Every structure is written in C-alpha cells, then in structure tokens.
Amino acid sequence: xxxxxxxxxxxxxxxxxxxxxxxxxxxxxxxxxxxxxxxxxxxxxxxxxxxxxxxxxxxxxxxxxxxxxxxxxxxxxxxxxxxxxxxxxxxxxxxxxxxxxxxxxxxxxxxxxxxxxxxxxxxxxxxxxxxxxxxxxxxxxxxxxxxxxxxxxxxxxxxxxxxxxxxxxxxxxxxxxxxxxxxxxxxxxxxxxxxxxxxxxxxxxxxxxxxxxxxxxxxxxxxxxxxxxxxxxxxxxxxxxxxxxxxxxxxxxxxxxxxxxxxxxxxxxxxxxxxxxxxxxxxxxxxxxxxxxxxxxxxxxxxxxxxxxxxxxxxxxxxxxxxxxxxxxxxxxxxxxxxxxxxxxxxxxxxxxxxxxxxxxxxxxxxxxxxxxxxxxxxxxxxxxxxxxxxxxxxxxxxxxxxxxxxxxxxxxxxxxxxxxxxxxxxxxxxxxxxxxxxxxx
Numbered sequence: 001x002x003x004x005x006x007x008x009x010x011x012x013x014x015x016x017x018x019x020x021x022x023x024x025x026x027x028x029x030x031x032x033x034x035x036x037x038x039x040x041x042x043x044x045x046x047x048x049x050x051x052x053x054x055x056x057x058x059x060x061x062x063x064x065x066x067x068x069x070x071x072x073x074x075x076x077x078x079x080x081x082x083x084x085x086x087x088x089x090x091x092x093x094x095x096x097x098x099x100x101x102x103x104x105x106x107x108x109x110x111x112x113x114x115x116x117x118x119x120x121x122x123x124x125x126x127x128x129x130x131x132x133x134x135x136x137x138x139x140x141x142x143x144x145x146x147x148x149x150x151x152x153x154x155x156x157x158x159x160x161x162x163x164x165x166x167x168x169x170x171x172x173x174x175x176x177x178x179x180x181x182x183x184x185x186x187x188x189x190x191x192x193x194x195x196x197x198x199x200x201x202x203x204x205x206x207x208x209x210x211x212x213x214x215x216x217x218x219x220x221x222x223x224x225x226x227x228x229x230x231x232x233x234x235x236x237x238x239x240x241x242x243x244x245x246x247x248x249x250x251x252x253x254x255x256x257x258x259x260x261x262x263x264x265x266x267x268x269x270x271x272x273x274x275x276x277x278x279x280x281x282x283x284x285x286x287x288x289x290x291x292x293x294x295x296x297x298x299x300x301x302x303x304x305x306x307x308x309x310x311x312x313x314x315x316x317x318x319x320x321x322x323x324x325x326x327x328x329x330x331x332x333x334x335x336x337x338x339x340x341x342x343x344x345x346x347x348x349x350x351x352x353x354x355x356x357x358x359x360x361x362x363x364x365x366x367x368x369x370x371x372x373x374x375x376x377x378x379x380x381x382x383x384x385x386x387x388x389x390x391x392x393x394x395x396x397x398x399x400x401x402x403x404x405x406x407x408x409x410x411x412x413x414x415x416x417x418x419x420x421x422x423x424x425x426x427x428x429x430x431x432x433x434x435x436x437x438x439x440x441x442x
Contacts, residue, residue: 004066005030012066024052030069044068047143047155064195068152070176125210128202129284130191136208136285140192145175147182155185162206203281217242218269218373218381230268232275235383244285251294258305264298270373312344313337399428412439
C-alpha cells in the first residue's frame with residue numbers, strides 16, 4: 001500500500017509498504033530514509049498515536065492516507081499526561097442521530113467492560129456530501145490542532161456525538177508539533193470513497209445515517225440502506241430519493257419556509273413542529289443546478305423578509321429596498337426598470353388600477369405544509385422513539401461524567417467506557433472494599 005508520510009511538518013513523502021506491515025515496520029522504513037533512529041519516532045493518524053504492535057490495516061489506514069511522524073519532545077510525559085490512545089478510530093466512530101430530539105448529544109448506550117460490549121461497527125455511521133463525487137457518500141472524520149492547523153494532535157478522548165464534532169472546545173488533545181502549545185481539536189470531514197489530500201474536505205450531514213433499524217420511509221414506505229432522520233419529536237425517516245422529490249417539489253412551488261435564524265429550509269414532511277433542517281447543505285442532495293436555485297430563492301426570500309422587494313422586470317428579480325413609491329432597479333445589479341412599489345407595474349401618478357397588497361413576488365413562499373403522508377406510515381416511520389425510555393430504564397449514569405452505562409450481566413464492579421471511573425452499580429459510589437464485600441454479586 002502507498003502511505004504519504006509527513007516528517008516533522010515537512011512535505012509529504014510517498015512510502016510503499018505491505019498492507020499487513022506493522023507501525024514498527026513503518027517507523028523503520030521512515031527512519032532508514034531519513035537517517036534517524038526509529039525507536040524514538042511517533043506516528044500520528046486521525047487524532048491518535050499509532051502503537052508499534054498494531055498493523056496498518058487494523059489502524060483503519062486506507063490507501064494513500066497521510067500520517068505524521070514526529071520526534072518526541074524533550075519532556076513528552078509532561079504534555080502527554082492523560083492521553084488516551086484506546087478510543088475507536090475516527091472513521092468508525094458512531095455519530096448516528098441522537099435518541100433525544102431535544103439534545104443533539106442525547107443518551108448513548110454504553111456498556112461497562114464487565115458487560116463485554118462492543119459498539120464498534122465495520123461501516124461509518126456518518127455521511128458527507130462530496131463535491132468531487134457529486135453526491136452523498138460515507139465519510140471519514142479527521143482532526144487537526146486549532147492553533148497550528150496541523151494534523152499532529154493526539155486526542156485525549158474520541159467524540160461520541162455530533163456536538164463533540166461541531167461545537168468548538170468540546171474535545172481537546174495534545175499537539176505534538178514543535179513550538180505549538182495548542183490543545184483544542186478542530187474536526188473536519190473527508191469523503192471515504194476516494195483518496196483525499198489535506199485540503200480536500202467535505203460537508204458532514206448530521207441527519208443522514210445508515211438505516212440500522214430498518215425503519216420504512218414516511219413517503220414510499222420502502223426500507224433503504226441510507227435515510228434522512230428529521231429533527232422532530234417523532235424522528236420521522238425518509239429515504240434519499242423521497243427527500244430529493246420532497247425538496248424538489250417544494251422548491252418548484254416556492255413552498256420552503258424562511259427562518260430568520262436558519263434561512264430558507266424545510267420542516268418534516270408530516271408537518272411536525274420544531275422540525276426545520278438546520279444544516280442547509282442537506283439540500284445539496286438535489287444536485288448542483290437545483291441547489292443553486294435553492295440559494296437564489298433563499299436570497300430572494302431573505303430580501304422579502306427584511307421588508308424589501310424583487311424587481312418585476314423580465315429575467316431580473318434583483319433584490320431592492322424601496323424608500324418611496326417610485327422604485328428604480330439598480331443598473332449595477334439589475335435591469336434599471338422604473339416601477340410602482342404598490343402594484344409592480346410601470347411607475348404612474350395617482351392610485352393603482354389593481355393593488356395586490358405587497359405584490360405577487362412577496363407572496364412567493366407560503367409557510368403551509370401539505371405533503372401526502374399516510375397516518376399509518378407516519379406511525380411506522382419513526383426512528384425508534386421508544387428506545388429513549390429503554391435506555392433510561394436499563395442504564396445508570398456514571399457518577400463521574402454522567403454517561404449512561406448498561407450492566408449486561410456480571411458483577412456490580414463497573415468501569416465507565418468514557419472516563420474509566422470504577423464505581424458500584426448498587427450504590428453508585430467509587431468502588432471500595434465495602435462494595436466488594438456487600439455488593440459484588442448483588
């Protein structure tokens with residue numbers, strides 16, 4: 001396999017190595033080329049330091065990946081204290097939609113080490129829109145130091161929800177670049193369908209996920225592999241084809257909803273409250289031509305929402321702010337037409353012959369939502385809303401970090417998968433001799 005190696009922040013160098021080679025083998029290869037000892041080298045990839053005994057394949061290192069090789073610092077232990085190298089790889093981290101629609105990082109069912117839980121999956125559970133591929137693709141998550149912008153940051157813990165990735169300051173680490181004392185992580189996405197360069201980034205789609213629960217589409221009732229889960233209370237599911245048709249129809253009818261906070265967007269097809277799509281890049285699923293129409297209509301609606309109007313000139317539609325009844329379209333952005341603000345006809349003196357309120361252009365976007373969704377289909381197309389109650393009943397919060405932990409048989413000696421705190425399932429106290437004697441097999 002071909003691996004690109006950046007040594008001490010230098011330019012990437014191509015290294016050919018066997019697929020089953022170990023990280024130690026890679027260090028020897030790099031050390032031999034550069035004339036340095038391999039024992040002191042550290043290999044960083046996707047926010048973690050790769051251990052010597054691991055194979056490149058087990059490190060989830062795809063073809064033509066870029067790794068960073070750095071020399072140890074003078075006092076590495078002082079800066080690396082608390083560094084956690086055991087979290088799951090950033091390609092396979094589970095960023096599936098939260099169970100709780102009121103919180104984007106809702107309860108995540110985590111099992112104690114005693115329960116032998118294994119949450120790692122063979123496929124990515126998050127998706128991106130790749131401009132190069134022109135569609136929705138499985139994604140890979142990468143991280144760099146927010147200070148120096150290099151991918152030499154080793155995370156103290158991996159992300160477990162979309163907020164960890166999207167909200168600055170949620171996840172920290174240790175930057176191993178010389179001269180950089182930064183520690184805040186900056187996450188970004190890449191397409192997993194082809195090799196990518198450092199600057200080849202894609203947009204993460206937080207509502208698109210694998211249909212692991214085989215929920216039928218709210219419109220066509222088919223069960224597809226990849227779906228969009230709306231952020232409504234019912235967590236309605238729609239397949240990508242129906243989402244494309246739903247958005248296309250509403251775009252043609254100019255029936256998108258304008259939100260001052262979010263812009264031009266859509267709610268759930270079942271007209272659920274508080275279901276507006278927040279990440280507008282989801283509408284790239286429509287294709288480039290229709291996405292550009294979406295941006296144009298959104299800009300027009302923004303002008304209307306601010307009290308402006310659109311030029312009625314044929315083929316124009318420039319956004320204008322009218323201070324008087326006589327309006328002239330700005331020739332720098334439009335056609336120069338002079339018209340009446342009230343009737344949108346040629347400018348005239350006296351009353352308008354037909355007054356249409358704010359004009360037909362201002363009525364472009366009704367907020368009513370009517371989409372043919374069967375009531376029974378609506379009930380069957382929910383993203384397992386009942387699982388939230390199951391998690392509440394079958395888990396207990398870690399007394400240190402609050403993460404919900406499930407006891408899957410075994411003793412009452414629990415170890416939190418996130419913060420590694422050892423505690424008692426019965427009394428929730430730190431594990432001690434009294435718990436060992438009284439609660440171990442309770």
